[in-house]
Amino acid sequence: MADQTHILITGGAGQVGLELQRAAWPAGVVLHAPTRDALDLTDASSVRAYFDRQPIDAVINSAAWTAVDKAETEVAAAFAANAMGPALLADVTRDRGLPLAQISTDYVFDGEKTEPYAEEDPVGPIGVYGASKLAGELAVRRGNPRSVVLRTAWVLSPHRANFLKTMLRLAADRPLLRVVDDQRGCPTSATDIAEALRTIVLRMISDKAAPTGVYHFVNDGEATWAELAREIFRHSALSGGVSAEVEGILSEQYPTPARRPRNSRLSTHKLAADYGIRPRSWEHAVSDIMKEINQQGVGA
Numbered sequence: 001m002a003d004q005t006h007i008l009i010t011g012g013a014g015q016v017g018l019e020l021q022r023a024a025w026p027a028g029v030v031l032h033a034p035t036r037d038a039l040d041l042t043d044a045s046s047v048r049a050y051f052d053r054q055p056i057d058a059v060i061n062s063a064a065w066t067a068v069d070k071a072e073t074e075v076a077a078a079f080a081a082n083a084m085g086p087a088l089l090a091d092v093t094r095d096r097g098l099p100l101a102q103i104s105t106d107y108v109f110d111g112e113k114t115e116p117y118a119e120e121d122p123v124g125p126i127g128v129y130g131a132s133k134l135a136g137e138l139a140v141r142r143g144n145p146r147s148v149v150l151r152t153a154w155v156l157s158p159h160r161a162n163f164l165k166t167m168l169r170l171a172a173d174r175p176l177l178r179v180v181d182d183q184r185g186c187p188t189s190a191t192d193i194a195e196a197l198r199t200i201v202l203r204m205i206s207d208k209a210a211p212t213g214v215y216h217f218v219n220d221g222e223a224t225w226a227e228l229a230r231e232i233f234r235h236s237a238l239s240g241g242v243s244a245e246v247e248g249i250l251s252e253q254y255p256t257p258a259r260r261p262r263n264s265r266l267s268t269h270k271l272a273a274d275y276g277i278r279p280r281s282w283e284h285a286v287s288d289i290m291k292e293i294n295q296q297g298v299g300a
Contacts, residue, residue, distance in 0.1 A: 005205060008056045009033045010041060010089070011063030015157045016103060019194035020060060026202070032056070041085030051092050058201050060101045061089055061140075064133070068107070069257040071128040078128055083135035090143025099147065099204035101197055102140040104214075105133045106153035106185065111261025116222075118267045119151075119214045127258040137214070148200055149214045150193070153264045154228075156285070157190035158292045167229050168236060168293070171244035181226035181248025185264030186218035189285035193217060196277050203275065211274040216266035219282035224248070231283060235290040 005028055011017040012033025021031055032054060040046040041063055065071060065081035086102055093100040107130030108123045125131040140147045156164045170177055196217045204210045223231070226248040237243040251260065271277045 003028060005029045005057050006055050007031055007201065008054075008059045010039065010059070010061045010085075013160075014062055014064070014066075015155055015160045015162060015190040016062040016193050016197070018159050019157060019190045020062065020197065022191075023194045023198050025198065041088060042080045044088050047088045047092055051096065056096075056098060058099045058101070058205050059089055059093055060103075060197055060201055061086055062103050062197075064103065065129070068127065068129045068260075071132065072257045075128050075132075078132040079135060082129075082132035083139060086136035087139035087143060090140045090147065093146075094144040097146070098144075099201065099210075100140060100144050101201050101204070102136065102147060102149045103193070103197075104137050104149050104151040105130065106151060106218075106261060106264040106266055108134045108137065108151065109261055109264075111183075111263045113263055116265035116267040117216070117263070119216055119270050126261065129258060141214070146204065146208070146212060148204065148212055150197060150200070151214065151216050151266060152188050152193050153218050153266055154185045154187045155190050155193065156187055156289055158289055158296065159190070163225065163228065164232050164286070164289060165293075167232050167244075168242055171233065171236070171242040175244055176247060177229065177244045178247045178249045178254070179226040179229045180251050180254050180260075181224045182250050183260055183262055183264065184222055184224050185261075186220075186222055186266060187228050187282040187286060188218045188279075189282075189289060191288070192219060192279060192285055196271070196275075196279075199277055200275055215271045215274070216268050217271055217277065218266045218268060218279065219285045220268075220279045221282045222265050223282065228282075228286075231286055232290065235287060239290070239294045241294065 071078035110124040233243040
């Protein structure tokens with residue numbers, strides 16, 4: 001019987017966590033995706049106890065506080081999930097010599113750059129959510145030298161709450177949707193993020209000299225939220241699903257408690273150079289997500 005490799009996935013009920021569990025892992029890989037009752041990432045004793053009783057060879061931390069607007073008033077909760085949790089995982093994995101992959105976000109940038117952001121560009125979050133995720137990045141990088149921080153953006157999937165599913169839900173009742181058209185980013189499939197993480201973590205397990213540090217992964221290309229909405233409805237209409245007219249508006253016409261970066265585009269050249277990961281187009285990714293939704297219905 002082949003030796004088993006045990007990989008801990010935190011945040012297993014989220015978009016990326018669910019896709020990590022659906023990914024095609026090699027034979028012998030055992031995935032662990034405990035509930036919060038079994039592993040509370042804000043409790044140091046819970047984290048230590050879990051690692052003491054469960055053999056683990058690598059960790060992928062996809063757990064996060066992702067309620068961007070709520071973070072503006074629930075600051076402590078956002079930092080507990082997005083900074084304290086990663087810090088505890090960095091400590092325990094470092095002590096055991098284990099690789100750690102941490103998911104982060106485009107919100108660590110202020111969005112003022114006119115070109116796609118590279119990993120070495122200065123950070124400058126403009127909201128609590130981005131600040132809490134940046135704190136998590138720093139904790140991981142300082143706490144465990146065998147770590148990768150993978151920044152991504154505009155995550156979409158058939159699961160959980162996300163922009164794509166919100167558009168389909170709203171279009172069921174409204175013929176016209178007003179959607180922000182002056183924020184530009186890279187729509188990204190949770191499936192593709194999971195595939196990138198799988199490649200990274202398997203290499204980090206097999207090669208202790210594998211590259212570490214901060215990387216960006218998003219699907220190829222760019223769009224505004226309004227352009228993304230139109231592409232979603234194009235696919236939906238082709239399959240006989242809901243559709244709506246999309247009117248592009250300015251960010252100021254749709255005020256939110258938290259400011260969003262105007263430019264969320266991320267360069268993926270470094271990840272391609274170090275890990276050979278080259279993302280497909282966001283249009284292709286959206287097409288596949290819509291096909292799954294059409295086959296199975298919009299999930300919870």
